[in-house]
Amino acid sequence: MQAIVQCKNLTHYYGKRCIYENLNFEIPKGRILGLLGKNGTGKTTTINILNGYLKPRSGECLMFGENSAKLSPETKQKVGLLIEGHVQYPFMNIAEIEKYYSAFYPKWKKEAYWDLMKLLKVDPKQKLSQMSCGQKSQVALGLILAQDAELLILDDFSMGLDPGYRVLFVDFLSEYARAEEKTVFVTSHIIQDMERLIDDCMIMDYGRIILQMPVKDLLENFRRYRFKSKGISAFDHLKDLYHPVSIKGQTEVYSMLSKSEVAKLLSQSGINDIEIKEEKLTLEEAFIGLTGKY
Amino acid sequence: MKLIRYSIIILATLILAWQIPSLYHIVSDTSGKNVFTYYSSIEEAFCSIDFDEKENKLVRSNLNNGKVYSETDFDSILPLFYYRQLLSDGRFPDSINGKAISTKEINASNFFYRYNAKDKNTPSIPIYTLFESFSGRVKLEMPGDVFRITNSIEFINPITNEVDQEKSARFMRVFEQSSFVFPARAAYGNPSTRKPYDEGYFIIDNKGQIFHLKMVNGKPFLRNTNFPEGINPVFIATQEPNDKSFYAFVFDDKNKVYIITTDGYKVVQIKTPLFDLNKDRMMVMANPLYWNVNILSVRGKESYALKASTKEIVDSLSILRPVEEDFILSYVLPFELRFKSGSSDYIKPFIKFAKIWVLLINVLLAISYGWFASNKNGKWPLFNTVWIILTGLFGLIPSIIFKN
Amino acid sequence: MEKALLYKEWKKTRIFSISIALVAIVLSAYIMLKAGRSFRIAGMEHLWDVIVNRKQFIFKELKYFPIAAGLCIGFAQYFPEIVQKRIKLSLHLPLNENKVVMLMHTYGMGVLLCVFFIQMLAFTIFSSIYFPFEFMLNSLQTIAPWYLAGFVTYMFVAMICLEPVWNRRGINSLLAIGTIYLFLLSGTPAAYEHTMCLFLIVSLWIFPFGLLSIKRFKEGKQG
Numbered sequence: 001m002q003a004i005v006q007c008k009n010l011t012h013y014y015g016k017r018c019i020y021e022n023l024n025f026e027i028p029k030g031r032i033l034g035l036l037g038k039n040g041t042g043k044t045t046t047i048n049i050l051n052g053y054l055k056p057r058s059g060e061c062l063m064f065g066e067n068s069a070k071l072s073p074e075t076k077q078k079v080g081l082l083i084e085g086h087v088q089y090p091f092m093n094i095a096e097i098e099k100y101y102s103a104f105y106p107k108w109k110k111e112a113y114w115d116l117m118k119l120l121k122v123d124p125k126q127k128l129s130q131m132s133c134g135q136k137s138q139v140a141l142g143l144i145l146a147q148d149a150e151l152l153i154l155d156d157f158s159m160g161l162d163p164g165y166r167v168l169f170v171d172f173l174s175e176y177a178r179a180e181e182k183t184v185f186v187t188s189h190i191i192q193d194m195e196r197l198i199d200d201c202m203i204m205d206y207g208r209i210i211l212q213m214p215v216k217d218l219l220e221n222f223r224r225y226r227f228k229s230k231g232i233s234a235f236d237h238l239k240d241l242y243h244p245v246s247i248k249g250q251t252e253v254y255s256m257l258s259k260s261e262v263a264k265l266l267s268q269s270g271i272n273d274i275e276i277k278e279e280k281l282t283l284e285e286a287f288i289g290l291t292g293k294y
Numbered sequence: 295m296k297l298i299r300y301s302i303i304i305l306a307t308l309i310l311a312w313q314i315p316s317l318y319h320i321v322s323d324t325s326g327k328n329v330f331t332y333y334s335s336i337e338e339a340f341c342s343i344d345f346d347e348k349e350n351k352l353v354r355s356n357l358n359n360g361k362v363y364s365e366t367d368f369d370s371i372l373p374l375f376y377y378r379q380l381l382s383d384g385r386f387p388d389s390i391n392g393k394a395i396s397t398k399e400i401n402a403s404n405f406f407y408r409y410n411a412k413d414k415n416t417p418s419i420p421i422y423t424l425f426e427s428f429s430g431r432v433k434l435e436m437p438g439d440v441f442r443i444t445n446s447i448e449f450i451n452p453i454t455n456e457v458d459q460e461k462s463a464r465f466m467r468v469f470e471q472s473s474f475v476f477p478a479r480a481a482y483g484n485p486s487t488r489k490p491y492d493e494g495y496f497i498i499d500n501k502g503q504i505f506h507l508k509m510v511n512g513k514p515f516l517r518n519t520n521f522p523e524g525i526n527p528v529f530i531a532t533q534e535p536n537d538k539s540f541y542a543f544v545f546d547d548k549n550k551v552y553i554i555t556t557d558g559y560k561v562v563q564i565k566t567p568l569f570d571l572n573k574d575r576m577m578v579m580a581n582p583l584y585w586n587v588n589i590l591s592v593r594g595k596e597s598y599a600l601k602a603s604t605k606e607i608v609d610s611l612s613i614l615r616p617v618e619e620d621f622i623l624s625y626v627l628p629f630e631l632r633f634k635s636g637s638s639d640y641i642k643p644f645i646k647f648a649k650i651w652v653l654l655i656n657v658l659l660a661i662s663y664g665w666f667a668s669n670k671n672g673k674w675p676l677f678n679t680v681w682i683i684l685t686g687l688f689g690l691i692p693s694i695i696f697k698n
Numbered sequence: 699m700e701k702a703l704l705y706k707e708w709k710k711t712r713i714f715s716i717s718i719a720l721v722a723i724v725l726s727a728y729i730m731l732k733a734g735r736s737f738r739i740a741g742m743e744h745l746w747d748v749i750v751n752r753k754q755f756i757f758k759e760l761k762y763f764p765i766a767a768g769l770c771i772g773f774a775q776y777f778p779e780i781v782q783k784r785i786k787l788s789l790h791l792p793l794n795e796n797k798v799v800m801l802m803h804t805y806g807m808g809v810l811l812c813v814f815f816i817q818m819l820a821f822t823i824f825s826s827i828y829f830p831f832e833f834m835l836n837s838l839q840t841i842a843p844w845y846l847a848g849f850v851t852y853m854f855v856a857m858i859c860l861e862p863v864w865n866r867r868g869i870n871s872l873l874a875i876g877t878i879y880l881f882l883l884s885g886t887p888a889a890y891e892h893t894m895c896l897f898l899i900v901s902l903w904i905f906p907f908g909l910l911s912i913k914r915f916k917e918g919k920q921g
Contacts, residue, residue: 051786053783053789053915053916055916069916069917073791073794076791079790081786081790083782085782087782087784089709089787091709092706100706101702103699104699104791104793105792295909295910298909301903301907305900305904309873309880416886417836417839417887419750419833421746421830421832422750423750423751436743436747438743442830442832450830452742452743452746453743455829455830485750633880634884640892642896643893698919
C-alpha cells in the first residue's frame with residue numbers, strides 16, 4: 001500500500017528528556033489511522049512534527065515526499081489541518097470564514113461546508129466567538145472538508161465536545177472520508193470515539209510504537225485471559241503475554257495468542273491444569289491491555 | 295534566516311556599544327574642575343580662583359608668582375572685573391597702571407562672549423527678523439515681518455503668510471546693484487529686542503563674501519565688508535557691544551577667529567589657543583585693557599590675554615587636565631558609540647575607539663566563543679568570531695543570546 | 699489569496715485600525731486648535747519668533763502617537779495569533795510562510811502608513827497655510843523620526859509576539875526599547891536632519907526580524 005506520510009528515525013528530546021528515539025511509521029493512503037497513547041508518550045510531539053511545527057532532534061517526516069518542516073504551498077493545499085481545540089478565527093462569522101478559506105483552495109467545495117452548517121442551525125452572520133465549543137468544532141471540520149484535502153490531520157478532535165457533537169463529528173468525518181477515499185490521521189484521548197471512526201490504530205507507549213494494525217485485526221486477535229495462579233513471576237518475562245496482573249490469586253493477562261497457545265505457554269512455565277477464561281475486548285480495553293493500567 | 299540572525303546581532307551590538315559605555319559613564323563620571331582665571335591689569339599676570347578640595351575652600355591666587363589673596367584683596371587686583379564691588383565699597387581706583395579709567399568706559403568695553411560648538415552645529419530655520427536700526431525709539435520693536443534669503447530676498451508677513459512684494463523688491467534692488475552673489479549661504483544676526491541697538495545681519499554670499507544688511511528708516515542698507523579673500527567664513531556671531539567697536543566675530547574653516555570692526559569693516563584676527571570650532575568652547579571676557587580669550591576643550595583650559603587696543607598676545611596660560619586613562623574604556627570596551635554630543639544639537643553617530651590593545655581581548659573573546667560553539671555544533675562560527683574580533687564584548691553578548 | 703489574507707487582517711484589527719485613525723484625527727485637530735489659540739493669544743509674529751529663535755515646536759504633542767499607534771496595531775494583529783497558537787492556521791495556508799508573515803506586516807505597515815500619511819498631509823497643509831515652507835520642512839524633519847519610531851515599534855511588536863520563547867521575548871523587548879529610544883533622542887526640532895537616511899536604514903533593517911521568530915516558532919523552540 002502506498003504511504004502518504006513516512007516518518008523516518010524520528011528522535012526528539014525536550015532538553016534532556018527523551019521523548020523517543022528512532023521512531024518509524026507510515027500513514028497508508030486511503031486509511032483512517034488513529035494514534036493512541038497515554039499522556040506524555042509523545043502524541044502531540046508527533047503531531048507537531050508532522051505538521052511542521054516542531055523540528056525533531058534528528059530524523060525526518062515526509063509528507064507526499066516532502067519534508068514536513070518545509071512543505072510547498074501545493075502540498076499544503078493537499079493537507080487539511082484541525083488544530084487542537086478546533087482553533088479558528090473568532091472574529092469572523094461562518095459565511096466570512098468560508099469565503100476567506102475558499103480563496104486559498106482551488107478545489108473548494110462549498111457544499112461540504114454548508115451541509116454541515118445546516119445541521120447547526122446557526123445564522124450565517126453569527127460570529128465564531130459567540131458559538132459553543134461544539135459548534136466551533138463543526139465549523140473547523142466543515143472547513144477542512146470543503147478544502148477537499150487528500151490528507152486530513154486532526155489533533156484531539158474530541159477535546160471539549162459533548163457526546164452529541166462527538167458522535168456528529170465522528171459520523172460526518174468517517175462517512176466523508178470513506179466516500180471520498182481520504183487519508184485521515186487522528187488523535188483523541190477518548191478511545192470510544194476512535195473505535196467508531198478509525199480503520200487502523202497506532203498505539204504509542206513511552207519512547208516507542210507498540211503496534212500499528214487494522215482495528216479489526218486487533219479486536220479479533222487480542223484477548224484477555226483470566227485464570228488462577230500464585231503470582232505472576234513464572235511467566236512475567238514472556239513477551240507474548242502483556243501486562244500480567246494478579247490480585248489474590250486471580251490473574252489476568254492480555255495476548256494476541258489463541259487460548260490454546262496461551263495454555264501451552266503457561267504449561268511450559270510450569271502452570272498446568274488451570275481453567276483459562278477468554279474475553280473479547282473493546283478498543284479501549286485493548287489499549288489498556290497493551291499499554292498497562294499505569 | 296542566517297542573514298536575519300546576523301542583522302539582529304549587528305543591531306544588538308550597536309545598541310550595546312551605545313548603552314553599555316553610557317551606563318558606565320553614569321556610574322563612573324566625575325566632574326572636571328573648572329578654574330576661573332582672569333588677567334589682572336594690576337599684577338599683569340593671570341589670577342585664578344580655584345577650589346581646594348583638601349581645605350574645602352576657594353583659593354584666590356596669582357598664577358605667576360603663587361601669591362594668595364583674600365577675597366577683598368582679590369577684588370582690587372582685578373578692578374576691571376570687580377568694579378561694581380569696588381565701587382560699592384568705595385575702593386575703586388582713579389587710575390589703573392597710570393591710566394585713568396572711568397566706570398563708564400568699563401561699562402562700555404566690558405563684554406562676555408561665549409561660543410559653544412553647539413551654536414554652529416544646530417538645526418535652524420532660515421527665517422530672519424530684520425529690525426529697524428534707526429527707529430528713533432530707545433526700545434527695539436518687532437518689525438512685523440521676517441525675511442528669507444536664498445536666491446533672492448523676500449519679506450514675509452507672519453499674519454498673512456504672504457510675501458511683501460513691494461518691500462522685497464525694494465531690498466532686492468539693492469542686492470542686485472551690489473556684488474552680492476546669490477544664493478546666500480547663511481545670515482547671522484541677533485534677533486532679539488533685548489539689546490541696546492541693532493546692527494542687522496552679516497550675510498555670507500555664495501562666493502564667501504560677507505555683506506552687512508540692515509534697515510535704516512525702512513530703507514535697505516547693504517555694504518560689502520570686503521572681507522579678505524582667502525579666508526573662508528563658516529560662522530558669524532553678530533554682536534552689538536556697548537562701545538560699538540566691532541560688529542561680529544567671524545569663524546573660518548581653519549578654526550581662526552576674527553572680528554569685523556566698526557572702523558570701515560576692518561578685519562582683525564583674534565588669536566586663540568588651539569581651537570576646534572566644531573568641538574570646543576570659547577569664551578571672551580573683555581575689559582578696556584585686556585581681552586581674556588579662553589578655550590575649553592578636552593585638554594582643559596587654555597587662555598590668552600590680548601591687549602584690547604592691538605589684540606596682541608601679552609600672556610598665555612594653560613591649565614591642562616591630566617589625561618586619565620580609564621581601564622574599562624581603554625582596554626575592555628573596544629569603542630563607544632554615541633548619538634548626542636555636547637558640541638552639536640544634531641543626532642548623529644560618534645565613535646570613540648579604545649586603545650589598540652583591546653583587540654587582544656576581542657580576539658581572546660572570539661576564540662573562546664568559537665571554541666565553545668564549535669564544540670557544541672561541530673562548526674566554527676565564522677561570522678560571529680569575525681564580528682567579535684571587531685566589536686569585542688558588544689558582539690559577544692548578542693552572539694551568545696541570539697545563537698539560534 | 700493575498701487579498702483574502704489582507705481581508706482577514708482587516709477583519710481582525712478593524713476596530714483598532716479605525717480607532718487609531720480616529721485618535722490621529724482627534725489629536726491632529728487638538729494640536730491645530732491649540733496652535734490656533736496661540737495664534738490669537740501670542741500673535742503670529744511672536745509665535746514665528748519663538749519657533750525660529752527659541753526652537754519651540756508647536757506639534758510636539760505628536761511625539762508619542764506613532765509609537766502608541768505601532769504598539770496598538772502590532773498587538774491587535776499579532777496577539778490574537780499567539781493565543782491558542784492561531785498563527786498555525788496562517789502558516790498552514792498554501793502560501794510560502796515568509797510571504798504570509800510579510801503580507802501581515804504589509805497590512806500593519808499599510809495601516810500605519812495611511813494614518814501617518816493623512817496626518818502628515820494635514821500638518822503639511824496646516825503649516826503651509828500659516829507658516830513659510832521653511833517651517834514646514836523643519837516640522838517634517840522633526841516629525842519624521844517619530845513616525846519611523848512608530849514603524850519600528852510595530853515591527854518589534856510583531857517580532858516579540860511571534861517569538862515562541864518567553865526569555866527571548868524579554869530580550870527582544872529590551873532590544874526594541876533601545877532601538878526605539880534611538881529615534882527619540884532629541885528635543886531639538888530637526889535634530890535628525892543630517893542622519894535621516896541612516897535611521898531609515900535602521901528601520902528597514904528591522905523589517906524582516908519577525909521572520910526569525912516565525913522560524914523559531916516552526917522549529918518548536920521552547921527554551
